[in-house]
Structure formats: C-alpha cells, structure tokens
Amino acid sequence: MAAYRTIIAVAVLLAVALALPFTVPTYYVQFASKVLIMGILAMALNLVVGFGGLVSLCHAAFFGLGGYALALATPKYDPASFFVSFPFAVGSAALAALIIGALALRTRGVYFIMVTLAFGEMLFFLFHDTAIAGGSDGTFINYKPEVAIAGTMLLDLDRPLVFYFAVLTCLLATIALLTMLVRSPFGHALAAARDNERRARSLGFPIFRLRLTAFVISGAIAGVAGYLAAAQFGYVAPQMLGWHLSATVLVMVLIGGLRSVAGPLIGAFVLLGLEEVLKTATEYWKLIEGLVVIAIVLALPDGMRHLLIAAFGPANDDTPTVTSVAEAKHV
Amino acid sequence: MDLATFGVQLLNAIQYGMVLFLVASGLTLVFGILGVINLAHGTFYMLGAYMAYGIAAATGSFWLALIGGMAIAFVAGLALENVFIRRLYGRDHLAQVLLSFGLILVLDDIRQVVFGKDVHSVAPPAFLSGSIQLTDNMSYPVYRLALCGFCLAIAAAIFLVVQRTKVGMVIRAGAENREMTRALGIGFDQINRYVFATGIALAALGGILVSPISTVFPGMGDGMLILSFVVIVVGGIGSIAGAAIGALLIGLTDTFGKVFFPNISSVLIYVLMAGVLLWRPNGILGRREA
Numbered sequence: 001m002a003a004y005r006t007i008i009a010v011a012v013l014l015a016v017a018l019a020l021p022f023t024v025p026t027y028y029v030q031f032a033s034k035v036l037i038m039g040i041l042a043m044a045l046n047l048v049v050g051f052g053g054l055v056s057l058c059h060a061a062f063f064g065l066g067g068y069a070l071a072l073a074t075p076k077y078d079p080a081s082f083f084v085s086f087p088f089a090v091g092s093a094a095l096a097a098l099i100i101g102a103l104a105l106r107t108r109g110v111y112f113i114m115v116t117l118a119f120g121e122m123l124f125f126l127f128h129d130t131a132i133a134g135g136s137d138g139t140f141i142n143y144k145p146e147v148a149i150a151g152t153m154l155l156d157l158d159r160p161l162v163f164y165f166a167v168l169t170c171l172l173a174t175i176a177l178l179t180m181l182v183r184s185p186f187g188h189a190l191a192a193a194r195d196n197e198r199r200a201r202s203l204g205f206p207i208f209r210l211r212l213t214a215f216v217i218s219g220a221i222a223g224v225a226g227y228l229a230a231a232q233f234g235y236v237a238p239q240m241l242g243w244h245l246s247a248t249v250l251v252m253v254l255i256g257g258l259r260s261v262a263g264p265l266i267g268a269f270v271l272l273g274l275e276e277v278l279k280t281a282t283e284y285w286k287l288i289e290g291l292v293v294i295a296i297v298l299a300l301p302d303g304m305r306h307l308l309i310a311a312f313g314p315a316n317d318d319t320p321t322v323t324s325v326a327e328a329k330h331v
Numbered sequence: 332m333d334l335a336t337f338g339v340q341l342l343n344a345i346q347y348g349m350v351l352f353l354v355a356s357g358l359t360l361v362f363g364i365l366g367v368i369n370l371a372h373g374t375f376y377m378l379g380a381y382m383a384y385g386i387a388a389a390t391g392s393f394w395l396a397l398i399g400g401m402a403i404a405f406v407a408g409l410a411l412e413n414v415f416i417r418r419l420y421g422r423d424h425l426a427q428v429l430l431s432f433g434l435i436l437v438l439d440d441i442r443q444v445v446f447g448k449d450v451h452s453v454a455p456p457a458f459l460s461g462s463i464q465l466t467d468n469m470s471y472p473v474y475r476l477a478l479c480g481f482c483l484a485i486a487a488a489i490f491l492v493v494q495r496t497k498v499g500m501v502i503r504a505g506a507e508n509r510e511m512t513r514a515l516g517i518g519f520d521q522i523n524r525y526v527f528a529t530g531i532a533l534a535a536l537g538g539i540l541v542s543p544i545s546t547v548f549p550g551m552g553d554g555m556l557i558l559s560f561v562v563i564v565v566g567g568i569g570s571i572a573g574a575a576i577g578a579l580l581i582g583l584t585d586t587f588g589k590v591f592f593p594n595i596s597s598v599l600i601y602v603l604m605a606g607v608l609l610w611r612p613n614g615i616l617g618r619r620e621a
Contacts, residue, residue: 055425103605106612110368110424111568114560115608121557122601129597243553247370247432254429284444290436297430298418 017168021161029160030232031276035269036167037228040174042252042264044221049250050258051182052214053194055113057246058100058120062093062219064241065123066226069093071133071141071236079143086145086227093223094216096123101215105208120243128238138237145231157231167228171265174221178261181217190214251293257302335466340586346475348582349482350537354555355562355574356489357533363506363569364526367419370431373556374438375404375531379538380547381442384451387542393456397539404535408528416527439549448549455543474543481540485533486575493571502526506569561600565607567614576615 021029045059069089074080104115126132133139144163147155157163181187193200193207201207230236239245248271256267274292278285300307358372379400386396415434419427442448454460455474462470493499504512505519512519537555545551558581566577581600588599607615 049425055428057428103608106608107564110362111564111613113368113424113428114564115604118557118561118564118601118604122598125597243557247428250425251429251432254425258425284440286436287440290433290438290440293433293436294415294430297426297433298415301422301426 021164026160029164031272033160033164033167033232034229035272036164036171036265037225037232038249038252038272039265039268040167040171040228041222041225042249042256042268043174043178043261044218044225045246045249046253046256046258046261046264047178047181047214047218047221049253050260051187051194052190052211054105054211054215055250056104056215056218057113057117057243057250058104058123059219059222059249060243060245061100061120061123061241062097062222063226063229063245064127064236064238065093065096066090066223067230067236067240068127068133068226069223070145070227070230071139074141074143074145076142079146082145082147083149086224089227090220090223093226094220097216097219097222098212101212101219105211105215117243117246120241120246124238124241124243127241133236136238138235138239141230141234141236144234163232167232170224170228174224175262175265177221181214182261186210186213251296255296255300335469339465339469339471340590342471342475342479344582344586345579346479346482346582347586348579349479349486350541351558351562351581352575352578353482353485353540354534354537355559355566355578356486356571357530357537358559359563359566359569359571359574360502360533361527361530362563364502365416365420365523366509367416367527368424368427368431369416369530370428370556371434371438372530372534372559373552373554374435375407375534375552376538376555377549377552378438378442379404379535380453380542380551381446381451381538382535383539383542384453384547385446387453393453393543396453396542397536400539401532401536405528405532408531409524411531412524412527417523420523435552442549451547453542453547472544478540478544485536489571498522558600561604564604564614567611567617570614570616573614573616 017032020032024032041059041063045056048054048056048059066089069092070080070085073085073088100116100119104112104119107115128136144157147153147157155162155166157166182191189200189205190210192203193205193210197207226240229240249268252267252271253264254267255270256263256265275285275289278288282288354372354376358369361367361369361372382400382403383393383396386399387393390396411434415430419430459474459477460472462472463476464470491499493502501512501517501519501522504515504517505522509519534555538551562574562577562581564577565580566573566575580603584600584603585596588596592599611617
C-alpha cells in the first residue's frame, strides 16, 4: 500500500527534477540548484539532529569552510582543479567537524547547543576579523572549478544546465549514502543512543564514537554543499558561516520532518520558496518569515508530515523505527 | 606594562565581566527555572540599547531611559511568556531553539521599523560624564566606575532575592527538581512568567548600561548571545554563582588577551571554553545532569 505510493512519489519527483531545466528559464534553473544545495546541507544536518538527536548550531560553519576552501584554492586568473579543490574542501569541513565534535560531544542537551553555537561563531569571527579571503567583505571566486583530466574538459560547470545536473548528482549520492547509513547497524545504534542513551550505553554501544562519526560525516557533506554553493554564486562571505544560517537550515529540517532522509530537501524547497515570494512582496520579509517559523514550531511539530498524514492518511514508515530496535534488544 | 595601565585594564576587565554577568545571569535563570533555552536573549540586549537611545533622544534623560527601557522589556517579557514561551515548557530543545530563532527574526525587523538600522551613541548622565585623572596622561571615565558599582548592586540584589527570600526559595526548589516542587503543591508555575520577564529585563538592562560606553548597532545582540553562552558553559548552567565566575573569567581573558596577544584575542575565550570542556564538561560549578 504505502510502498507503491512512495515509489510513485519518488518517480514523479525525479521526472520533474530531470525535466525542469529544459522547461523553465535559466533563473529558475539556478534557483533549483540553490534549493538542491541547501537540501544537501539540510539532509546532512538531519543525520545529526533527526537520527542522532543532537541539535547542532554550527553546521553553517562546515558549509562555509567548504566554500572558503574553494575560494582559497582558486587562483586569481585561473580556475581551480575540481580534483584538488573538492577533496580539500570536504577534508577541511570534516577536520573542523572532528575537532568541534570531539569537544562538543563531551556535553549533552542544551550544553551541546550552546557549545556548537559558540565554536561555530568562533570560525565565523576567524574569517570575519582576519584578512583571510577578504575579511568581513568576503571574496569573489572568479572561475568555477574545472573538471578536467589531462587537459580534457569533462564538464563545463559554467553552463547553468550542466551545473544543475552536477548538483543533482551530488544530491542523489547524498540521499543514497545517508539512506545506507541510516539503515545500517551504525544508523540503528545511533538512533538507539538518541532514544535511550543509558540503555544503549549499557548494551555496550560506543556512544561517543558513534556520535562523533555521524557528526564528522554530516560535517563533510555540509562541506560539499558549501563547495557547491560557493561555485554557484562565485562569492564567499563570512555570513556563510554564521549561526543564522545554521538555524535557518534547522527550520528546513523541522519542516521536512526529522525522521526521513529526504524530508529536509522538501523543507529547503518550502522555506526558500517562501523567502523568494516574501522578498518580492515586502521589505520586512524577515518578520513574516519569523512568524511562519513560530507558527510551524507551535502547530506542526512533525513538520510537513503532519499535513501529509492529514491529507493522505498515515503511511508506513519505511525506515525501521528505533524504539522497536531498542525494545527488541532489551527483550 | 606599568601598574597604572595594569590597573586600568583590570578595571576594564571587571566592568566588562559585570555586564556579561547581568546578561548571562538572566539567561541562566530562565534556563534553570523554566527549562527553556532562549536564543532571543541577546536580541533584548540589543533592543535595550536601542530603547535607551530612543528614550534618551526623546526625553534627554538617561535615567528615564534606564527605567523606561527596563519596564518595557519586563512587560514585553510577560507578554511573550504568555503568548509563546509557555507553550514550550516540556517541549524538546529543537522546538525551543527554533521558536526563539523565529522571535529573533520578528524582533529584529520590529527594531528596523521603530529605530532603523543606524549606529547610535548615548550620552551618559551629566554628573557621571567626567573622568578621574590617574597619572599625567591617563584617566578613567567616572561612568565606567559607576557602572561597576551599579552592576555589583544588581548582582547583590539577585543573590539576596535568590538566597534569602521565600520567592528565592521557590525558585531554587524549582531549579533543583521541577516535578517534586509541583508535587509539593508549591505554586511555582506562577513564578515562571516573572522569572522569564526578569531575565529579559536583565538582558535589556545590560544593553541600556553599555549604551553610553559602546556604540548601539543592530548586530550587538548576536555577539552578546554567544558570549553569554560561553559564560554559561564555563560557569555551569542554572547557577548564578557559576555565571559570575564565568563572566569574570571571560572578561579577564578577553581584556588581557587584547593587550598581550592582539592577533589571536578573538579566539582566546573559545580556547578557554574548550579547556573547561576538557576539564569539567558541565562547567566549573555545573552539576552532573544537565
């Protein structure tokens, strides 16, 4: 029942995603790329928030590091090689996530929120207050990264259409990787630690290592998103690392629903679409956005799932719920 | 560094720590009693400074700005608790984080409508506007000294209320064990809203008090929010004494960091926080469960 509904939904979405760039003007192709990039970031964050139960407020810092890595790797008058700059960006974000995660995961709950926020802002101030890559003004990336082997151009990322498909590929890879992780024993153990840390610990799960692994993977994927965003806009600024972006992405996660891999992508689409409409309608769009965020928190604690269930009735969850895993092990 | 310079820097550090304490104690009180993490706390610090500018510009009196700003913040706190925050009691941290983030967006734009986004400064009251001559070429503003004294008085008042009064006893009981306090039939839900409003008023007070010695600008709330979090992580959450220790440590680290290591001064307080996390993950005065 639910399975075929899911398959149809996925097929329709994929068809729309593939057909989109051939049917709408370039502006909307670029907007779609932006939505997909923020979707990657939101899905990465959800591995930690939804599946790990840890509210992180520093993922914008990993996102920004990915972008800054590309900016620093790009020479002034030449494009950077994708095969050098991409691993550099992902590696920088993962390393930052390892260090921040190792410190922040010594704490729980509200402390974790405050510590991640503080360390994220430390990175923000590092790029804001020093002369690295233009200080508070940010810096331009004059050339998109070059995907070439031995001088042969493989992909021309300057063309919005090609860039869109490159982003779409990254998105699908992210969904595949996260789905695999969430369904693996690792994912189940991570969720068990979320649902009952004491019980999971007494069952012998290495909680700290599990959470740190999730945090680093999540940070690395956030770095991928930041790399793509910097390549798309040709510009990086410290605001990319600021905690307002982290919180905005958390809103996307909440809208999309915490218990699904691809849900945050829908959240990204809804929130960015809303911003796009509000920005053209009023100067005070943040006020309306704030009210919408408050309304969502108060009225839809499960995000859009709430609306979907109201419209279509409950669907069977295809990811096994963790309580059942934990309960089963307990018995 | 000679003794006079050292003394001036020490005074600066203490004065900075005092303001940090005011703001952070409001935040830690609200978390300790209500169990709500309020990211919009820094926004009220910023609004306090803008209200001080607005009222002082309209009436010419810093004292009216001080009292009026705090009163408005207190009433706004009561209203916010009534409309939004009370719905967060018992909800998870994610809901609290995002609702208060929504509040930040709303309040920021309200500030934009009422005050605009210009940078302002506020004149200190006339009789505090002079400075004391320390040596031939060094002086210290009277206002900063008065600020230290005022903050000390407020801190003492907070300690007295929390430690010595019946209301304080209920507050401490609620912070210790919410369910047990309720089960004993103590009407501590009534106190929630006043604690929240007081926390907001303390944040605004911090903003009002610094308005004569620093510029009033839209982003000042964000910086203060992060600093308050660092103070609380260092000191231990829910503990007023912890907030005091954390605030003084951060004040000293930041002020002397700028003197001795100007290149890395902005990172030093985070290094301090990382050190405390390695040593005592729940803060210097924190309890095991947080």
